Amino acid sequence: MAAPVPLPRPVTHLLFDMDGLLLDTERLYSAVFEDICGRYGKKYSWDVKSLVMGKKALEAAQLIRDTLQLPMSAEELVEVSQAKLKEVFPTAALMPDGLVLLKSPGRLLSLHTSHASHRHGNGSPLQHPCLQNPHGQAGCSPWSRRESDTTERLTQTSFILTMQLCLQPGLELLSPAWAGGFVTPEARGKSTCTVLWRRLLQSRVLGGVEKLIRHLRKHDVPCAVATSSGTASFQLKTSRHQDFFGLFHHVVLGDDPEVRSGKPEPDIFLTCARRFSPAPPANKCLVFEDAPNGVEAALAAGMQVVMVPDGNLKPDLTSKATLVLGSLQDFQPELFGLPPYD
Numbered sequence: 001m002a003a004p005v006p007l008p009r010p011v012t013h014l015l016f017d018m019d020g021l022l023l024d025t026e027r028l029y030s031a032v033f034e035d036i037c038g039r040y041g042k043k044y045s046w047d048v049k050s051l052v053m054g055k056k057a058l059e060a061a062q063l064i065r066d067t068l069q070l071p072m073s074a075e076e077l078v079e080v081s082q083a084k085l086k087e088v089f090p091t092a093a094l095m096p097d098g099l100v101l102l103k104s105p106g107r108l109l110s111l112h113t114s115h116a117s118h119r120h121g122n123g124s125p126l127q128h129p130c131l132q133n134p135h136g137q138a139g140c141s142p143w144s145r146r147e148s149d150t151t152e153r154l155t156q157t158s159f160i161l162t163m164q165l166c167l168q169p170g171l172e173l174l175s176p177a178w179a180g181g182f183v184t185p186e187a188r189g190k191s192t193c194t195v196l197w198r199r200l201l202q203s204r205v206l207g208g209v210e211k212l213i214r215h216l217r218k219h220d221v222p223c224a225v226a227t228s229s230g231t232a233s234f235q236l237k238t239s240r241h242q243d244f245f246g247l248f249h250h251v252v253l254g255d256d257p258e259v260r261s262g263k264p265e266p267d268i269f270l271t272c273a274r275r276f277s278p279a280p281p282a283n284k285c286l287v288f289e290d291a292p293n294g295v296e297a298a299l300a301a302g303m304q305v306v307m308v309p310d311g312n313l314k315p316d317l318t319s320k321a322t323l324v325l326g327s328l329q330d331f332q333p334e335l336f337g338l339p340p341y342d
């Protein structure tokens, strides 16, 4: 019989990864590497991507080059990819919630699709008193639907029925990324999209990422960012989000001299924890990650880790996380002894 999975333990300090967790940049990396690899008839699949996510740029390029046998050096791959990434990094948006937007003539409806299941890395649902929902199901928080600023609670079944009802002719499904603030160049030109976008911004409640960080800040919970991104990439990616990143106590970057080895080694999280004053012990730190390399790094540092994996990631790559969530918006701080939302 498998050993029982321990419940989350209380923590005092939170350490956040950036790409694919706070910022919706993984699809930018995918588009750029798919394009470069495609030129040589190679596929930048999620199997390859899962190996490189969270690594420093040169190590990542080396791995991609070796795995796909690209006819160029790792340094050349860094140069070619960085040239393209620099163009798109300034468009980086905060991570969208599990939102799907449905557009019908004259009306915008958004549905939260994140099923908010809380599970252990091994796949078993987390049984915790904090997770009892109004329908009495442990391990599954309610589905919600937002129409303008009214919030209704829906069960999973009624959500699916609503989706079916909505997806009739005349209704258009907009990409989740659109909800996160990233408007594609094609969409930008269309007046209907612009009007809908403006309406969405007006009626918008804070996205899960921002809501969580502002909540923690309000309650003086020390938070920091630990990202493998180098200084130049970080500045481009965060250029539109300086207020948001200003909420963190500090940021540790991949080219920091104290970060000798990248994820999956623990250096970046240990360095990040040391820079709080006073520095917390590792077992009082909770890391948030989307990448398997990041989860390994957090565990190697002796920290607990909440994983918010991309849906394309193979389920077995989430197995080591303390807790796995569908979206950061589903995080319940009280599970780790932190102040609950008001």
Ligand SMILES: O=c1[nH]cc([C@@H]2O[C@H](COP(=O)(O)O)[C@@H](O)[C@H]2O)c(=O)[nH]1
Pocket: 017, 018, 019, 020, 026, 029, 030, 033, 049, 052, 053, 054, 055, 056, 057, 058, 060, 061, 226, 227, 228, 229, 230, 291, 294
């Ligand atoms: O498809 C990819 N995703 C992510 C990376 C690497 O992962 C890092 C993301 O760092 P983090 O998750 O620690 O924010 C990027 O800087 C980049 O080097 C990559 O090369 N290719």
